[in-house]
Amino acid sequence: MERASQVGLSAEEFALVEQQCGFGTWSYDLVTCETYCSEGLSSLLGLDPDERADASRVLSILHPEDRPRVEQQWAHLEDQDACALEMRIITPGGTIRRLRSHIHIIFENWVPTKVVGAVFDISELHHERSAAVQSQKQLVDLSRSISPITWTVEPDGAVSLCTSWCSITGMKPQQASQWGWLERVHERHQSALRAAWVGAVRTGKSFAQTILIRDRGDQWVLYAFRAAPIVFRHPDTTLEVSLVCVDIQRCDFTFFPDQTRFVPNGAIDGPESVPVLSGALMRAARGLLDWPAKALAHKAGVSLSTIRRMEMEGDRTHRDLTASLVQKALEKAGVEFLPLPDGSTAIKLADSKSAHTDKKSDAN
Numbered sequence: 468m469e470r471a472s473q474v475g476l477s478a479e480e481f482a483l484v485e486q487q488c489g490f491g492t493w494s495y496d497l498v499t500c501e502t503y504c505s506e507g508l509s510s511l512l513g514l515d516p517d518e519r520a521d522a523s524r525v526l527s528i529l530h531p532e533d534r535p536r537v538e539q540q541w542a543h544l545e546d547q548d549a550c551a552l553e554m555r556i557i558t559p560g561g562t563i564r565r566l567r568s569h570i571h572i573i574f575e576n577w578v579p580t581k582v583v584g585a586v587f588d589i590s591e592l593h594h595e596r597s598a599a600v601q602s603q604k605q606l607v608d609l610s611r612s613i614s615p616i617t618w619t620v621e622p623d624g625a626v627s628l629c630t631s632w633c634s635i636t637g638m639k640p641q642q643a644s645q646w647g648w649l650e651r652v653h654e655r656h657q658s659a660l661r662a663a664w665v666g667a668v669r670t671g672k673s674f675a676q677t678i679l680i681r682d683r684g685d686q687w688v689l690y691a692f693r694a695a696p697i698v699f700r701h702p703d704t705t706l707e708v709s710l711v712c713v714d715i716q717r718c719d720f721t722f723f724p725d726q727t728r729f730v731p732n733g734a735i736d737g738p739e740s741v742p743v744l745s746g747a748l749m750r751a752a753r754g755l756l757d758w759p760a761k762a763l764a765h766k767a768g769v770s771l772s773t774i775r776r777m778e779m780e781g782d783r784t785h786r787d788l789t790a791s792l793v794q795k796a797l798e799k800a801g802v803e804f805l806p807l808p809d810g811s812t813a814i815k816l817a818d819s820k821s822a823h824t825d826k827k828s829d830a831n
Contacts, residue, residue, distance in 0.1 A: 482506045493568075495522065495582040511566060511588055513558025530555035530563065544572065544582055553589070565590045624665040637683030653679040653687070667696045744790040746778040748804070748814055752797045755816050766796035 482505070485491055491508025495501075504512075504520035512528060514520050529537055533554045540552055552568045567589045573581040619628040625645045633643050636651040649657050656678040663674040673695040682688045753763055760778070764771040769789055777793070794804070805813040 486510065489588055491586045493520075493584050493586065497580055497582065508586055511564070511586055512556060513560050513562060513564075525556075528556045528558065530557055544570065547572065563590075564588055565593045620668060622668070624661075624668040635682055636680060651681050653681075664694075667694060671696055744794050744804075745812075746780045748812060749774070749778050749793065749797075752802045752814055755802060755814065756797070756800050758800075763793065763796065766800065767793045768796075769793065 485505055485507025489507075489511075491511045492505045493508050494503045502521040504525075506516055509516055509518065509520050512520055512525065514524070518524075526534065526538070537552060537554050540550070544550065549569075549571045552570060553565070554568075555563055555565050557563055565588070566586050568584045568586045570582060570584040572579050573583060617629070617631055620626050626643060626648055628640075629643050629648055630640070632638070632648055632651075633640055636643070636648075638648065638651060642648075642650075646661070649661060652660060656676070660676055660678055663676055666672070667674050675694070677689065679687050679689055749763070753760065758766075760774045761771055764774045767774075767789075769792055773789060774793070777790070798804070801817040803815055803817055805815065
């Protein structure tokens, strides 16, 4: 009633404010040791409205693990003007709640005479905070396991920070900033990658592309990227986006050691020297070897249905582990894959001068 009159509210109005806003108030007279608890606080504590919530009653429902700390902090309240106590309680109904009490000390003639406080239920906030911490930990653990490439970019998509990209490509941060990092991407991929990049930043949608980059050893490396923007909107309305791109396949043989023959000796230097396996090439290679599909499946260690599926996809190219196994089996049998300047791929037997291209392959 005392605090209600100070703000021009009746006791009923003040109780309604507490109920709607989810808080409670209390006071403790250091001279008379009398305690006052509002209806809002009784509700937070899970007590009946007519039950007296004095200091001993509050201490009785404190969580056992928090009681020693709270009692110690309470004993030193008079040494400070204001503080905050965070604690867990167990209501008579068995519900665990996490409360935070903001406390202020009232002095008269430099002597502390009364303690007043407002209590808020922060259970939901604590759960959200714990979930955020757990999610952050999972993200860190995941990042360590997959070594992603991350960028921090401006609202227009221009890069402001890309430490991991610099580590892979050997670029300096000032060189890679804005759109400079695209210089290490092959020119035939730059336009499409930039368009997809800007679209991801604007829409928040992920994108997937396979691109060639020149690494710090000045070698062309094929990356299959799956990129997803993580957007942070700041109070000042600025936009910060972290794009996480995970290297899921590298053609410098990190994952597929047997692909060291993927680019034959004497092939064209540069990105055009990275051939890909298509269904048409597979059929042509089987034709050169006079192999039925079952023989290729046996040599590659894959199922016959897989070979049939890959060959039925025609000109669609494959760069996965299955394609690597098939290509290895064909190369072991004497088939050479020769990249051509126009981006197509020719094949021939090691002891043959005639070659078949992927544009004319029709072996069954």
